[in-house]
Amino acid sequence: MLVSPSVEMLGKLVKHQIHNLFFIDEYEADAVLASLSAALENTEYCFSFSKNKYYKKNGCVFFSIYHSGQYCIFLYFLARQVISDFPALRDLADKIYFLNKALNGLDLYYEVVMPKVFNLDHPVGSVMGRADYGENFTFSQLCTVGNNKGVFPEIGENVQMFSGAKILGRCKIGDDVIISANSYIKDENVPSNSLVFGSSPSLVIKPRKG
Structure with a gap:
C-alpha cells in the first residue's frame, strides 16, 4: 500500500x-x-x-x-x-x-466489531453501535445503528445506508439491501435484495432490480 x-x-x-x-x-x-x-x-x-x-x-x-x-x-x-x-x-x-x-465526527468505538471490509462516505454525525455487521457494509453522514431495549440489529452483506438512515433494535437486514436517505427501521426485518424507504412501522420495501 x-x-x-x-x-x-x-x-x-x-x-x-x-x-x-x-x-x-x-x-x-x-x-x-x-x-x-x-x-x-x-x-x-x-x-x-x-x-x-x-x-x-x-x-x-x-x-x-x-x-x-x-x-x-x-x-x-x-x-x-x-x-x-x-x-x-x-x-x-x-x-x-x-x-x-x-x-x-464519527462515534465508532473500538469494541464495535466492524467487518474486515467496510466503507464510509462523509461519516460526520454517524453513530455505529454494537450490531452484527456483514461484509462490505457502507454508511454515510448522520446514520445510526443502535439498540432498542438492549437488542441490536443483525445486518447482512453489501448493505448500504444513505444519509440520515437509522437501524434500531431487533432487526434482521438481508444481503444486498439499500436503505434510502432518512429511512427509519425499528424492530423490523428486511429481506435480501431490497430497497427501503420511509419509517417503521410503515416502511416501504421494494425489490431491487438487476
Missing part, C-alpha cells in the same frame, strides 16, 4: 494529535508505533475492495493520511490493534477513539 506522505509521518502525526488533545507518555507512544504495522495491514485489506477512485493510485492501494475518510477507518483499526496488542492500555485505545471522534 502506498502511504502518503509516509508511514513515518503517519506515526508522528498520530502521536502528535493524541498528545495535543489528551497527552501521551513514552510507553503509549511506543505502543502506537508497535501496533502501526498490523493496523495498516487491516487498513490495506479494507481499502483494496473500495471502488472509490481516491483509494487507488497507479494500480496500488492508496492511503493519504490527509484524506479524512481514509484516516477515519485507519484510526478505528489502530485503536482495535492497540487494545489487542496491549490490553492494559485501554486508556490509549480510548484516546485514539476520541481522536477519531474529534477529527471526523
Whole structure:
C-alpha cells in the first residue's frame, strides 16, 4: 500500500494529535508505533475492495493520511490493534477513539466489531453501535445503528445506508439491501435484495432490480 506522505509521518502525526488533545507518555507512544504495522495491514485489506477512485493510485492501494475518510477507518483499526496488542492500555485505545471522534465526527468505538471490509462516505454525525455487521457494509453522514431495549440489529452483506438512515433494535437486514436517505427501521426485518424507504412501522420495501 502506498502511504502518503509516509508511514513515518503517519506515526508522528498520530502521536502528535493524541498528545495535543489528551497527552501521551513514552510507553503509549511506543505502543502506537508497535501496533502501526498490523493496523495498516487491516487498513490495506479494507481499502483494496473500495471502488472509490481516491483509494487507488497507479494500480496500488492508496492511503493519504490527509484524506479524512481514509484516516477515519485507519484510526478505528489502530485503536482495535492497540487494545489487542496491549490490553492494559485501554486508556490509549480510548484516546485514539476520541481522536477519531474529534477529527471526523464519527462515534465508532473500538469494541464495535466492524467487518474486515467496510466503507464510509462523509461519516460526520454517524453513530455505529454494537450490531452484527456483514461484509462490505457502507454508511454515510448522520446514520445510526443502535439498540432498542438492549437488542441490536443483525445486518447482512453489501448493505448500504444513505444519509440520515437509522437501524434500531431487533432487526434482521438481508444481503444486498439499500436503505434510502432518512429511512427509519425499528424492530423490523428486511429481506435480501431490497430497497427501503420511509419509517417503521410503515416502511416501504421494494425489490431491487438487476
